[in-house]
Amino acid sequence: MKLDVYKEWLGIPEGPRPPDHYALLRLVQFDDDVDRIRKNYKKLNSHVRKYATGQYSNESQELLNELAKAMLCLTDAERKREYDAGLGREFDDEASSGTATLLGNLQREGVISSAQANEAKSHAERTGLSLRDAVVQLKLANQEQATRAYASELGLAYVDIADMIPDETALDTLPKSVVRRFTCLPLFVDGDRVLVACASEPSHELEEEIRLRFGAAMRPVLSTPQAIKAGIDQYYAAGLRKENAPPPKKATATNKIAEVVTKKKPVSQMTDAEKAERFQMGIVLICVTFVILGNLDAWVLYNIVWKLFMPSWFPFVATIVLGGPIMFLIYQSYIRKR
Structure with a gap:
């Protein structure tokens, strides 16, 4: 029979599983006291950590993550309001009171x-x-x-890194070089977001880094710079985990052209789409070649060299001399069917 950690470890009576955030943190429903929410979380977190080693280590980690998610939701005013509304809470004043400095x-x-x-x-x-x-x-x-x-x-939640146990997968996904550069610490994936503790308001660069590496948007929370640096030293100690490769770069038109130009795949092995792409690239290269050589002849070489022995109505010497061989090479490489 599967262990009911909510009942056995937290003393929550039988009922809906998983319990709502208030029941999980042993709070009265719709409790708005942030200090009490954090106090209960710390107490329960400390208790569940006792089971972090041994046969129930996986259950302990999962429950610790649930406790953290509940605490972060209930200490974030905007998310708490949405969560409470989902539980049926009615608010007398719908107007926002604004955010204090x-x-x-x-x-x-x-x-x-x-x-x-x-x-x-x-x-x-x-x-x-x-x-x-x-x-x-x-x-x-x-x-x-x-x-x-x-x-x-x-408008962000605050976390104490000492009370958190980051998920190993999240730590492995974000390398040490990145967390040190941005002074941040990945905690775990919460739904469709990655929870990341930051020392200050996250930059767009960090948000993009998280999106590329995790394939999900970031949900930032704040912690003290000292706590995050201590967490980095603890969870990214020398030899503890390998550095990941840089995140994949966005595909651009330049990258696409470079990929086609350097492609060495035999024509016989190409699909019809690849052959069409190869042909189009050949036409583009021919046009670009003649535009460059024509302008070079008309605006540079004619005034320096060609006008000495060529009529003014025919300045395109380099275009004829060099354009032919270049066009032949492009034809052989991109247009000719082999």
């Missing part, structure tokens, strides 16, 4: 005062630091407080 979030949480917020802003402008780094450098907030406020400003 980093300093505003810290003030609302009672971490800094209005005067300290102004001090941090002035310090950031004077030194060129980001506001997050400014409040930390002034010791007005610690890294976690500042990053959580920054995540809230960006």
Whole structure:
């Protein structure tokens, strides 16, 4: 009989499996207290980690991922609202209250005062630091407080890397060179998205890197730079995993032409489509050759050389002399049926 990890490990009574996020995290339905959500997650995460080694290691990893997904959903205001609506929650006020700034979030949480917020802003402008780094450098907030406020400003969830166990497949897919360059850490695939912990707002370059390597879009979450660097050192330790090859590049017209030009496949082995493509390439190369040589004759060589002994109405010496042999070679390589 298959082990019911929800009942045996988390004490969740028999019922729908898997349970909803609130039941999974042992919360009252529609609980909006972010601190309580994170506190429950940490407690359950620590408990399930006890089974990470031994005969139930796979079940433990799967449940840890479920707990993380539930916590990330319920601590992301926009995703939580959508999730709650799906469970039948009705909202009195449909208007969005907007997103507070980093300093505003810290003030609302009672971490800094209005005067300290102004001090941090002035310090950031004077030194060129980001506001997050400014409040930390002034010791007005610690890294976690500042990053959580920054995540809230960006509308992203915050994660503590120490509470996460990244999926091995995700780690193998994104090489060390990439995670170090972008200061990020892949966590796991969540539905049709790849969950990636970032130290700051992700760049389009990172999003494209994730899309090419995983074949899926990225869902960024934020963590402190120190935590991500520690995670990289832990999960990408020397010799722990191999570097992957660069992601496949997008197909371009230039690449396509180069592929056709360098193709050495015998004509007898080509399909009709390949033969037609080969013929068209030959015609294009002939046209390009005569355009280049004709312009070279008319605008360069005639004024320097040909006008000394050729009539002005016939400046195309190089076109005739070189064009013929080049056209013959192109014909032999691309047009002639063999």
